Amino acid sequence: MQTYQEAREWIEGLIPFGIRPGLERISMLLDKLGHPERRLKFIHIAGTNGKGSVCAYLTSVLRQCGYDVGTYTSPYITKFTNRFQYNGEDIEEETLLALANELRPHVEEIAATELGSPTMFEVSTALAILYYAKVTYPDFVVWETGLGGRMDVTNIVHPIVSVITNIGHDHMDVLGDTLEEIAHEKAGIIKSGVPVVSTVEQPELRDIIAQTAKEKHATLYLAGDQFHAVPIRHNEQEQSFRFEGLFRTIEPLEITLTGSHQRSNAALAVMTLEVLRQYYALIMEDEDLRTGLRHASWPGRLEMITNNPKIILDGAHNPEGAAALAAALKETYTYQKLHVMIGMLGNKNHQETLRHILPLADTVIITEPDFHKRLAAEELASIAAELRGQHSFELLVEPDWQLALHKLREQTAPGDLGVVTGTLYMISDVRARLLNDTDNEKGW
Structure with a gap:
């Protein structure tokens, strides 16, 4: 080589x-x-x-x-x-x-x-x-x-x-x-x-x-x-x-x-x-x-990546991670509306993960990571729809994560909070895009 x-x-x-x-x-x-x-x-x-x-x-x-x-x-x-x-x-x-x-x-x-x-x-x-x-x-x-x-x-x-x-x-x-x-x-x-x-x-x-x-x-x-x-x-x-x-x-x-x-x-x-x-x-x-x-710092974990609009990245890809994210959103952050973008891999406990996040959200944008083990956006969206129950969030489906990110930024008005969460493979791509990092090599 x-x-x-x-x-x-x-x-x-x-x-x-x-x-x-x-x-x-x-x-x-x-x-x-x-x-x-x-x-x-x-x-x-x-x-x-x-x-x-x-x-x-x-x-x-x-x-x-x-x-x-x-x-x-x-x-x-x-x-x-x-x-x-x-x-x-x-x-x-x-x-x-x-x-x-x-x-x-x-x-x-x-x-x-x-x-x-x-x-x-x-x-x-x-x-x-x-x-x-x-x-x-x-x-x-x-x-x-x-x-x-x-x-x-x-x-x-x-x-x-x-x-x-x-x-x-x-x-x-x-x-x-x-x-x-x-x-x-x-x-x-x-x-x-x-x-x-x-x-x-x-x-x-x-x-x-x-x-x-x-x-x-x-x-x-x-x-x-x-x-x-x-x-x-x-x-x-x-x-x-x-x-x-x-x-x-x-x-x-x-x-x-x-x-x-x-x-x-x-x-x-x-x-x-x-x-x-x-x-x-x-x-x-x-x-x-x-x-x-x-x-000490650690990228992609409750990381405030932009302030205008205010967007947090958090790789909460399992139920315990989602519970920690939900607790932080309730205890630490102040906002008028919460807009969540999420993409997951196919081998995760999706119902229990979503159960922590959905009750807090005003908008949920379901997307897909650019990774071979990704879960289809429609499949994740159907799980979210089943869990909606009494919660009144708007559910959007956009398989292209770049378009989903554009929607999130549009939705997140001054005083609101945007959250990108799910698999770290997607967090990696979103982080590179928001920081204009051209040297990104997302992966294992």
């Missing part, structure tokens, strides 16, 4: 091999590379919602404290290189090309075995490990799971702390039919003797996390038990809270990400950092903690 474009096309060309949970191929790949992952300190993050925001908080604070930080996340909002960050900057295209060329012979060798070709995510994960272990040498790697936990490719590493956000209804076609099954999968990132921090709320799921931690002799820090986030104030631009932890209380802490769920995410990050202070002598001054939290 001679160019970055060729390297990206090769990696994304592995998408047809699909999502195949299991660690055999990534294990073989890392074995061929001499296990570079063993030289890195990982903070491993799993959960249904909030993973990206927790990654952003951790990265921002650790950098503010003077540490070098690698951050591996997915999917990306703007460009493929977003997945592989070092100190907040994307991997350079030339570096990605060189690492892809190093990986390719090994990938093709494995593809010729009975295991079959490594998947796109497996190759991306191996590339991230090479980037951090052989090129940038960060002090910490903030390491987000792709799907689930136990059999997720990222679970090939042995972290210094495991983090589990909330657990909800997402990817049930892969992870299981019940929340209990999903919880078992997420708990699969818990390693023997490695501390665990979690904001899981449901009692029966907390029991699963606690039991797994006990079996692994891993100390567990649970929100509501060992730490709390107590709100102080909030508005449309920022919010503050008091962190009450097992080791100490810190107040006030300010964040610019809105919604009560972001207080929870921030507290989870703070407790994780507190655990690193206790276990690994992490040096973190209170002022660096405050500054790092305040400067």
Whole structure:
């Protein structure tokens, strides 16, 4: 491969091999590379919602404290290189090309075995490990799971702390039919003797996390038990809270990400950092903690993208995400009318997701993301129509997301609020359009 474009096309060309949970191929790949992952300190993050925001908080604070930080996340909002960050900057295209060329012979060798070709995510994960272990040498790697936990490719590493956000209804076609099954999968990132921090709320799921931690002799820090986030104030631009932890209380802490769920995410990050202070002598001054939290940002999550008209982007693509969005719209934002544009993929829990949003809306514009797994606008609209009940919103159907966005902007008068929500694949396109970003490479 001679160019970055060729390297990206090769990696994304592995998408047809699909999502195949299991660690055999990534294990073989890392074995061929001499296990570079063993030289890195990982903070491993799993959960249904909030993973990206927790990654952003951790990265921002650790950098503010003077540490070098690698951050591996997915999917990306703007460009493929977003997945592989070092100190907040994307991997350079030339570096990605060189690492892809190093990986390719090994990938093709494995593809010729009975295991079959490594998947796109497996190759991306191996590339991230090479980037951090052989090129940038960060002090910490903030390491987000792709799907689930136990059999997720990222679970090939042995972290210094495991983090589990909330657990909800997402990817049930892969992870299981019940929340209990999903919880078992997420708990699969818990390693023997490695501390665990979690904001899981449901009692029966907390029991699963606690039991797994006990079996692994891993100390567990649970929100509501060992730490709390107590709100102080909030508005449309920022919010503050008091962190009450097992080791100490810190107040006030300010964040610019809105919604009560972001207080929870921030507290989870703070407790994780507190655990690193206790276990690994992490040096973190209170002022660096405050500054790092305040400067943390995460695109596409309750992001006020334009002010005239006032439009928010929020990738609420499952029931729990939609519930968090609805709560924020009720608690944080003021508006005369609410206009919602939504597009979804075909494998989601659409009824429960829409149930949270529809009662608040004056206008609902149903559209489709420009992505091969999209749900047809007419199909989503029929679900919305069935749920309309006593709600009096205007229902519009426009399959072309660009025309739908034009309609949303027209509808959103001064004093109103527009919301674009649903799959992050559509959020990516809309964000690029509204910011006039010509370098957008939406995708996995």
